[in-house]
Amino acid sequence: MNLKLSNQAIGAIMMALQKGIMEQTDITDLLRGFELIQTTEGLVVDNPPLVKVEESDKQEETIA
Numbered sequence: 001m002n003l004k005l006s007n008q009a010i011g012a013i014m015m016a017l018q019k020g021i022m023e024q025t026d027i028t029d030l031l032r033g034f035e036l037i038q039t040t041e042g043l044v045v046d047n048p049p050l051v052k053v054e055e056s057d058k059q060e061e062t063i064a
Contacts, residue, residue: 006042012049019051 005013012034020027035046 003038004042006039006044008041008048009036009043009045012045015051016049019049022051022053 013031016027016030019025019030030049033047036043037046038044
């Protein structure tokens, strides 16, 4: 049997990498915890990671 990752699963891996970079943590356990479902589009991650971004102070730009 030949299994492929769906675009959603690839996105979930990218989000895990981003989360690891932002939090400076190892993503091994996060990847190990992925629950995969086989669909016609390929493997889908049923529990993708959530990345929280804090809104920084917005600075106004002046156009001359």
